[in-house]
Amino acid sequence: MAINAPEGTRDLLPDEALFWERFKRTAADVFGRYGYVPIDTPIIEQTELFVRGIGEATDVVSKEMFTAISGANLAKLLDGEKLKAKSRLSLRPEGTAGTVRAVVQHDLVPQGAPPAKLMYAGPMFRAERPQKGRYRQFNQVGIECLGADDPTIDAEAIVMLMRFYAKMGMPAGAMRLLVNSMGCEKCRPAYRDAVRAYMEQHEGELCEDCRRRMDMNPLRAFDCKVPGCAQAMADAPKITDHLCDECLDHYGRVKALLCDAGVEYEEDPTLVRGLDYYTRTVFEVQVADGLGSQSAIGGGGRYDKLAEEVGGRPTPGFGFALGYERTMLALQEAGIAFPDARKVELFVACATDDVRDAAFRLAQECRDAGIATELDHQGRSLKSQFKLADKLRARFVVVLGPDELSQGLAKVRNMSSHEEQLVGIGEVPAVLKNAGL
Numbered sequence: 001m002a003i004n005a006p007e008g009t010r011d012l013l014p015d016e017a018l019f020w021e022r023f024k025r026t027a028a029d030v031f032g033r034y035g036y037v038p039i040d041t042p043i044i045e046q047t048e049l050f051v052r053g054i055g056e057a058t059d060v061v062s063k064e065m066f067t068a069i070s071g072a073n074l075a076k077l078l079d080g081e082k083l084k085a086k087s088r089l090s091l092r093p094e095g096t097a098g099t100v101r102a103v104v105q106h107d108l109v110p111q112g113a114p115p116a117k118l119m120y121a122g123p124m125f126r127a128e129r130p131q132k133g134r135y136r137q138f139n140q141v142g143i144e145c146l147g148a149d150d151p152t153i154d155a156e157a158i159v160m161l162m163r164f165y166a167k168m169g170m171p172a173g174a175m176r177l178l179v180n181s182m183g184c185e186k187c188r189p190a191y192r193d194a195v196r197a198y199m200e201q202h203e204g205e206l207c208e209d210c211r212r213r214m215d216m217n218p219l220r221a222f223d224c225k226v227p228g229c230a231q232a233m234a235d236a237p238k239i240t241d242h243l244c245d246e247c248l249d250h251y252g253r254v255k256a257l258l259c260d261a262g263v264e265y266e267e268d269p270t271l272v273r274g275l276d277y278y279t280r281t282v283f284e285v286q287v288a289d290g291l292g293s294q295s296a297i298g299g300g301g302r303y304d305k306l307a308e309e310v311g312g313r314p315t316p317g318f319g320f321a322l323g324y325e326r327t328m329l330a331l332q333e334a335g336i337a338f339p340d341a342r343k344v345e346l347f348v349a350c351a352t353d354d355v356r357d358a359a360f361r362l363a364q365e366c367r368d369a370g371i372a373t374e375l376d377h378q379g380r381s382l383k384s385q386f387k388l389a390d391k392l393r394a395r396f397v398v399v400l401g402p403d404e405l406s407q408g409l410a411k412v413r414n415m416s417s418h419e420e421q422l423v424g425i426g427e428v429p430a431v432l433k434n435a436g437l
């Protein structure tokens with residue numbers, strides 16, 4: 001039986017793989033103008049990093065992490081041995097924890113230094129129930145900015161993300177930008193208590209998961225997709241009524257800067273996002289329709305305590321990640337098509353078999369001159385080679401025949417104008433370059 005890709009994973013076939021490359025290039029181009037530079041961290045990290053960084057009570061850590069284990073360590077486990085912390089590894093479910101770990105490990109933000117502005121792109125892994133727009137391996141592009149808590153960082157990053165979507169061709173009207181503040185260590189505990197007290201009063205209306213979360217992580221109930229919970233939580237206390245003066249001021253500045261930049265947003269006091277590490281600003285970009293419950297195409301926020309959680313000195317941070325697959329689905333919905341991955345400018349055809357070596361040499365010379373060149377590798381007839389050249393949408397075909405070749409000549413055919421000319425075989429690359437290839 002044929003073996004298929006694992007459930008919840010996708011092959012990016014050539015047209016889409018090319019689109020993904022363009023997606024990353026556009027991100028690097030847009031984010032680069034804001035000072036972001038690339039970082040590439042491992043796909044596996046110590047499980048402890050995610051437990052401490054993202055939070056044990058989050059769904060991502062408690063239910064959705066893939067463990068990575070060597071055969072030798074699996075044998076130890078089966079023998080009842082406990083693994084050392086450094087052998088307990090997980091596939092990264094998101095990019096922030098690893099990036100912050102790298103910043104701390106390599107001291108990328110020494111005292112007094114300007115903020116580190118980092119960007120990444122690559123696969124993330126979550127053992128979620130697969131459906132359209134929700135996969136077990138998916139790609140994210142993200143940024144992290146460490147070392148500054150000024151609201152200009154938050155606003156700048158949100159503006160930058162909206163610029164990226166625009167550059168990719170996403171119509172502004174197809175997206176909603178939701179913003180909220182989650183407060184800080186000073187004001188959030190009292191708010192969390194207020195939500196917990198409210199939930200205790202409405203326990204009967206909540207699902208089992210939310211009742212369980214009530215003690216550890218009551219704010220997660222705002223994210224619950226069960227209709228009864230959404231209804232019950234609609235009248236719960238709002239964080240915006242509980243923010244301390246500093247958080248209110250910070251939030252107000254972020255909103256004012258977004259307004260100033262002409263970026264439209266909606267305030268959503270129930271936006272809490274799935275990960276534990278957020279403080280103050282959180283935001284999410286959703287597509288207005290088409291993706292059902294998987295409508296979030298990107299989001300992020302401020303995490304001023306995360307560096308300490310993973311063992312670093314206090315370093316404020318802000319970051320976001322956007323999901324490639326969901327953005328791609330939304331772009332398709334908006335009529336953006338994948339480019340055609342096949343790129344052949346020139347086809348070198350052989351009239352007879354005895355000129356194949358010369359064709360091989362000429363193709364090489366043309367490629368060395370920078371022309372995307374293909375030739376027949378299957379012993380096709382000349383007619384069938386022309387058909388193939390057409391299919392590959394080659395703009396020119398060079399035909400090598402024994403008679404012309406004996407005089408050092410080759411026939412160059414322009415496939416759109418059908419004009420033909422005989423040129424010296426050594427001149428072919430220059431003639432084609434002159435013709436615009």
Ligand code: AMP
Pocket residue numbers: 094126128133134135136137138140274296297298299300321322323324325326327
């Ligand atoms: P998060 O790290 O949960 O904030 O996710 C950031 C973005 O990644 C989301 O807005 C989605 O676009 C995307 N994303 C998260 N989980 C998945 C998944 N399982 N499959 C596909 N995309 C995802």
